[in-house]
Amino acid sequence: MSARLRAGLPAIALALGLLAAWELYVDLAGIGEQLLPAPHAVAQALWDSAGLLWHNFTVTAGEVLLGLALALSAGLALAVAIHLSPLLRRALYPLAVGSQAVPIPVVGVLLVFWWGFGIFPKLVVIALICFFPVVVATVDGLAAVDPEQPKLLRTLDASRWQAFRFAELPAALPAAISGARIALTIGVIGAFIAETTTPTSGPYPGLGREILSDVNFQTARAYAGSAILIVFAIACFYALSGAERKLAPWHTRARGETP
Amino acid sequence: MPGAPEQLLSLQSVGFAHPARRGAPVQALSEVSLHARTGELLAVVGPSGCGKSTLLELICALHTPDQGTITAPPAVLMPQRDLLLAWLSALDNVALPLRIAGLGRAQARARARELFGEVGLDGFQQAHPAELSGGMRQRVAFLRTLLCGKPLLCLDEPFGALDAITRAEMQEWLAATLARERRTVVLVTHDVEEAILLADRVAVLSPRPGRVVASVEVELERPRNRTDAALSALREHALGLLASEGQA
Secondary structure, eight states: OHHHHHHHHOOOOOOOHHHHHHHHHHHHHHOOTTOOOHHHHHHHHHHHTHHHHHHHHHHHHHHHHHHHHHHHHHHHHHHHHHHHHHHHHHHHHHHHHHTTOOOOHHHHHHHHHTTTSSHHHHHHHHHHHHHHHHHHHHHHHTTOOOTTTTHHHHHTTHHHHHHHIIIIHHHHHHHHHHHHHHHHHHHHHHHHHHHHOOOOOOOOOOOHHHHHHHTTTHHHHHHHHHHHHHHHHHHOOOOHHHHHHHHOHHOOOOOOOOO | TTSSSOEEEEEEEEEEOOOOOOOOOOEEEEEEEEETTTEEEEEEEEOOOOSSHHHHHHHTSOOSSEEEEEOOEEEEEEEEOOOOOTSSSSHHHHHHHHHHTTTHHHHHHHHHHHHHTTTTTOOOOTGGGGGGGGGHHHHHHHHHHTTTTOOOEEETTTTSSSOOOHHHHHHHHHHHHHHHHHEEEEESSOOOOHHHOOOEEEEEEEEEBBBBEEEEEEOOOSSSOOOHHHHHHHHHHHHHHHHHHOOO
16 A cells, blocks of 8 residues: 555545445435435436536636636735835735625626636636735745845845845745645635636536536535535645645655645 | 055944834944954954844944944855755755856856865765754855855854854864965854964954953964863963953
């Protein structure tokens, strides 16, 4: 058994235990399938509607990944601007905080008016929901450079840009990745919100919209779709941890393994 | 002083106070006069908190003195903690000043690599700082300082955080390295033995606000031996100066 598989064993065991308890609960309590489908019913729905769910999933996965890419680039750019300019910090930070309280349906209509029924309005919604943790973590990471470091760099005649490029930026990378990890975990629910607030013209509207239309009469399929999203979020999270080992090996070495 | 060799570094009645966020500024140095000739190693000893680090920062032009004048060539600081960049190999840390000076990665590495063999660091080029011992890290930090190419090196308690055995090793290493790569050095330390072992002249600073209370010429042959009677005598002399100042 590989080391990685062994590391995942407790989580798999716990998930199986929870599924068993769920199955038992539905059986013993006699809960209707419209209210809470049993795991075996969800598995059945997953099997029966595999094609439909898969096509919708590819739509949603694309939205999540592109939306996160947009959130990361916007978040990093904002963080750098806030770090380098006290004026921009005072101007941008409160607005960035406020942006997190915007109820998405309010702007959904406007986004569709601007950019239509395609993928772009959804990416904007996901980015709006996800960019904030990237900004906060990266700003803190950029500021966390040893206070003596700038003195040393100045006597080495480093310009402001060089101090940023050689010291601050790499030092902030682990923090930026932590921010990305938080963004990623809310990215999937962000895609759900995006799909359900901005209509789509394509043949497959995405898992979010599919789940929403199934939840009342095809509850088992709604659960199957949700299960796919959950597994996707977990997979993305660990993919990013793997990327961190490549991007910031000094950090993972110093801290030990990620969760 | 007519006829004296030219001073590379000279401080005349320098005073400096750190601005305080609240209340009166903290006077760190007052009426400090020092000088160092080209190729000389000047050690500055004094009790903790007497403004030794501030003195180096003034020489490196990181602050402007409140009183007095400083004539100094371009100087590079080696801070107390090594401040190596964790994500760079030892080689790239040493090459950092060259990268900052605008050299390409390959050229900078080639120049840095030449130094490694000379100073007993061969084989550690690719090691990252976290994999190096405290002494090794200080060696890498010193090479970085050296490769910067500035005429004046300001070393701030470079071996202060090391254990006694490693410190003794490093003092000999520094003496040997400087014998090969002659530079003008200001070495700040609270270790009187270290000062006398390495320096051409030792300036003794009073407690805060620091001022120079004595200047001791060390005219001992190199390489020096810490068990040498003349060295011990000088150390006792300097310690006496420090102690009398502490009581005053």
